[in-house]
Amino acid sequence: MVDILHMYKKSNKVRNITKKTILYIVLSAIAIVILMPFFWMLSTALKSNADIFAWPPDFFPKPALWGNFAKAWHAMPFNIYLINSIFIVVLGMVAEITSETLVAYGFARFKFPGRDLIFFILLSTMMLPFHVTLIPTYLIWQKLGLVGQFDPLVIRAWTAWGPFYIFLLRQFLMGIPFELDEAAEIDGATPLQTFVHVILPQIKPALLAICVFTFRGYWNDFLGPVLYLNDMNKYTMTLGMYFFMGGVNEQPSWNYLMAMSIVIALPMLVLFFIAQRYFIEGITFTGLKD
Amino acid sequence: MEQYLGTTERWFITPLVLMFLAMIIYLLLRKLGWKARAATGFALVSPWLIGFIIFTAFPLIYSLYLSFTNYSLFGTPKWIGLNNYIYIFTNDYEFWPSVRLTLLYATFTVPIGVIGSLMIAMLLNNRIKGIGAFRTIYYLPAVMPDVAVALIWRWLFNSQSGLINYVISPFLKIFHIGKIDWFGDPKYVLWAFIIMSVWGIFGTNTVVFLAGLQGVPRSLYEVAELDGANSWIKFWKITIPQISPVILLQVVMGIISALQIFTVAMFVRPTTGAGIFMNQLIYNRGFTQLHMGQASAIAWVLFVIILAFTLLVFKSTPAWVHYEGEIKR
Numbered sequence: 001m002v003d004i005l006h007m008y009k010k011s012n013k014v015r016n017i018t019k020k021t022i023l024y025i026v027l028s029a030i031a032i033v034i035l036m037p038f039f040w041m042l043s044t045a046l047k048s049n050a051d052i053f054a055w056p057p058d059f060f061p062k063p064a065l066w067g068n069f070a071k072a073w074h075a076m077p078f079n080i081y082l083i084n085s086i087f088i089v090v091l092g093m094v095a096e097i098t099s100e101t102l103v104a105y106g107f108a109r110f111k112f113p114g115r116d117l118i119f120f121i122l123l124s125t126m127m128l129p130f131h132v133t134l135i136p137t138y139l140i141w142q143k144l145g146l147v148g149q150f151d152p153l154v155i156r157a158w159t160a161w162g163p164f165y166i167f168l169l170r171q172f173l174m175g176i177p178f179e180l181d182e183a184a185e186i187d188g189a190t191p192l193q194t195f196v197h198v199i200l201p202q203i204k205p206a207l208l209a210i211c212v213f214t215f216r217g218y219w220n221d222f223l224g225p226v227l228y229l230n231d232m233n234k235y236t237m238t239l240g241m242y243f244f245m246g247g248v249n250e251q252p253s254w255n256y257l258m259a260m261s262i263v264i265a266l267p268m269l270v271l272f273f274i275a276q277r278y279f280i281e282g283i284t285f286t287g288l289k290d
Numbered sequence: 291m292e293q294y295l296g297t298t299e300r301w302f303i304t305p306l307v308l309m310f311l312a313m314i315i316y317l318l319l320r321k322l323g324w325k326a327r328a329a330t331g332f333a334l335v336s337p338w339l340i341g342f343i344i345f346t347a348f349p350l351i352y353s354l355y356l357s358f359t360n361y362s363l364f365g366t367p368k369w370i371g372l373n374n375y376i377y378i379f380t381n382d383y384e385f386w387p388s389v390r391l392t393l394l395y396a397t398f399t400v401p402i403g404v405i406g407s408l409m410i411a412m413l414l415n416n417r418i419k420g421i422g423a424f425r426t427i428y429y430l431p432a433v434m435p436d437v438a439v440a441l442i443w444r445w446l447f448n449s450q451s452g453l454i455n456y457v458i459s460p461f462l463k464i465f466h467i468g469k470i471d472w473f474g475d476p477k478y479v480l481w482a483f484i485i486m487s488v489w490g491i492f493g494t495n496t497v498v499f500l501a502g503l504q505g506v507p508r509s510l511y512e513v514a515e516l517d518g519a520n521s522w523i524k525f526w527k528i529t530i531p532q533i534s535p536v537i538l539l540q541v542v543m544g545i546i547s548a549l550q551i552f553t554v555a556m557f558v559r560p561t562t563g564a565g566i567f568m569n570q571l572i573y574n575r576g577f578t579q580l581h582m583g584q585a586s587a588i589a590w591v592l593f594v595i596i597l598a599f600t601l602l603v604f605k606s607t608p609a610w611v612h613y614e615g616e617i618k619r
Contacts (some may be wrong), residue, residue: 020418027413031427037442037489039431040453044445053451068486088296091301098305103338110331112324118335125346126543127600129550131572132589135356135582136349150297158304160342166338212433220435222553227577234293241437242557254445261438272433276426 041076045069045259052254064256069263072256078263080233081240088153088236092218095157096165097210101203103160104169105195110180119170126163130223138227152228153221162217165210172206173199208275216268237264308337357586374587385588388571391480393595395567398484401534403491404540410492411499412529427501432493440557443486447472479564486554495540502536503529531612538603538611545599549592568592572613 044052045068046061073079089111107119141152160166176199184194200207225239241260246252293346312333319329330532357374359367378385414425431439444454449471455462462469478508510528530537552569568588576585 023413023416023418027424029430030410030413031424034427034431034489034492036453037446038406040446041438041442055451055456057451057453057456091298095301095305098382099308099337106331107336109611110327112328112331115331115335121342122338125342125597127546127591128346128350129569129592129596131550131569132353132586132593133346133349134353134572134589135576135586136352137345139352140344140349150293151300154297154301155304156341156345158301158308158337159347160338161341167316170410191327216433216435219408220437222556225515226556231293237439238435241441243443245557245559254448257441257505258445265434268433268435269430272429285316 010225013248020177041258041261045262046256047255049253049255051064068255068259072259073263075256076244077232078237078240078260081235081237083232084150085236085238088150088221089215089218090285091150091154092157093211093214096160096162096214097207099158100162100165100201100210100267101169101207102195104166104173107166108170108173109178134223134227141228147228148230148234149228150234153218153224162214165213168210169203169206171204174224176202212271212275215271219264219267295536308340309463311340312336323463353586354590356583357590359583361578361582363582364580370583374583378587378591382584383587384566384571387565388568389591389595390568391565392549392551392568392592393525394480395483395487395551396545396599398480399487399491399548400544402484402488403495403544404537406488406539407492407495407532407540408499411503414500425497428496429493432497434490437557439486440554441480441488444473444558447482447486449474473558474564476564480602483551483555483558487548487551488559491544495544498540499533499536502533506532535613536609538607541603542600545603546596549596549599566616 025071043059043061046064046066047058047068048061051058051061060154087115107122108116137152138147141147144151146152178204180198181194184198189197220238221236222238222242226242229235229239241264244252245257315336316329316333319332319382322327324332356367358369358371360370360373361367410428414421414428434442447455449455449469454472455469459469470478472478506529510532513522514524514528550569551567552573555567555570556573569592572585572588572592575588576582
């Protein structure tokens with residue numbers, strides 16, 4: 001009897017180990033597929049002009065030309081583009097996160113007539129393709145005489161233009177016990193004081209996640225800059241890359257393009273590794289289950 | 291320096307104006323007899339409401355109007371009735387191919403993205419050593435900027451010396467096909483875009499699914515195991531119903547974003563012969579060729595398509611989406 005039990009345990013153990021091994025093999029195989037483009041990007045970035053078109057392709061650059069990064073960077077005024085991008089990212093993020101947090105606070109913690117209808121409209125704007133409102137929006141900025149300025153890319157952020165982030169923050173805010181607000185109110189705190197001292201500390205993970213998302217949004221934005229910025233001195237990194245690619249029929253210098261792709265991805269990767277824990281937690285806590 | 295100053299100034303004034311307006315709204319509502327908390331709440335959401343009216347509601351209606359006009363950004367719009375729609379539906383050699391490419395792209399990427407990332411999330415939901423590292427790797431493509439994603443894949447798919455053509459060259463030899471011009475050949479452009487999007491899609495969706503899977507109560511599985519359910523039954527009877535709201539969210543968001551593909555496509559720059567997406571067509575028509583009326587008409591067609599698909603999915607929800615605490619009839 002004991003023997004059978006022992007054998008059963010043993011076979012179970014063997015099964016577990018096989019299962020784990022298969023799992024590791026599958027996970028690693030997919031990881032290689034996911035990482036391959038990253039490897040190829042780096043490898044190409046370090047190759048010489050002649051090497052990139054070698055057939056069959058060389059997997060490793062020989063020798064590795066780290067100078068390609070500097071060459072690519074100086075091929076266009078990327079210094080100016082970087083300053084412009086940082087300017088837009090900072091102004092846009094501050095405005096967007098501030099306004100969206102306040103709006104979400106209003107939706108989550110206050111009852112007022114029409115609230116649910118307004119929130120429903122807010123959610124439905126997610127279905128609205130950006131391109132439908134594009135032309136009239138352009139005409140508005142043109143009427144205001146601000147086409148060619150940075151304004152169309154950052155001013156609107158004050159009106160909480162990211163419905164999805166409002167939704168995320170609202171979900172998060174609704175999870176905070178109401179007793180906290182009430183206690184603060186009994187102590188004589190104004191809604192603003194309650195917001196700053198009671199609510200804000202509670203939603204830090206969500207705010208960090210939204211920081212990463214919005215950073216990505218402004219850093220990535222192509223449609224805005226390509227529409228509104230027509231002066232070379234105002235180009236952003238992304239728009240600069242568009243012109244760095246060259247004309248439609250030109251064969252681009254892939255080593256320099258890959259080097260710049262790494263550069264443009266770098267802030268995102270760094271931010272992701274710093275905020276990783278909060279980032280994934282932020283998405284986890286969105287209460288998507290209900 | 292001055293290019294920053296003007297914008298910065300207006301950037302500081304805007305919130306002050308919005309706050310002032312919110313205050314006026316608050317006082318008005320109080321005058322109308324609203325309670326303090328209700329008025330505060332409405333005042334708090336008013337910045338969004340103002341932005342919505344100026345930058346969404348008005349432009350939406352105005353673009354519908356523009357779609358019935360002839361307008362080139364200069365002069366005034368001239369009413370031409372349904373002519374823009376008649377033109378794009380019957381005469382426009384670019385319109386139907388772009389609709390076809392956009393719809394096919396969404397039809398393939400949404401199911402592949404949702405099913406694929408659910409399967410990967412289930413793999414990542416195992417508690418084994420080093421799973422954290424795998425989760426990080428699997429998430430990496432999602433943090434890459436669109437520009438970088440587009441350029442990497444355009445290079446991987448390069449017809450002369452791309453890695454992908456090299457990897458599949460043995461197969462190409464068997465079938466006697468030359469090197470494939472992925473983004474230049476209308477036969478392959480769709481597949482190239484699908485493969486590229488799948489690589490990018492997995493990250494974000496997988497994390498959300500992972501969160502959903504971790505939210506399924508353990509007890510449900512334990513009870514099922516006592517009843518002798520195998521993994522297959524557990525998957526279909528517990529996992530799927532429990533995470534069905536997450537699936538719904540992923541499907542809806544997937545449809546909306548797939549139909550609106552733009553930046554990546556602009557950087558991949560498929561040749562016109564190979565086909566362009568609807569959003570690219572709208573941009574080209576409007577801002578390159580200055581046919582604002584036609585561009586608005588195409589944009590409205592895209593809007594109606596998105597609306598139709600989303601409503602269709604929502605209409606189907608009672609059949610498959612399971613909400614906690616809902617009484618099944």
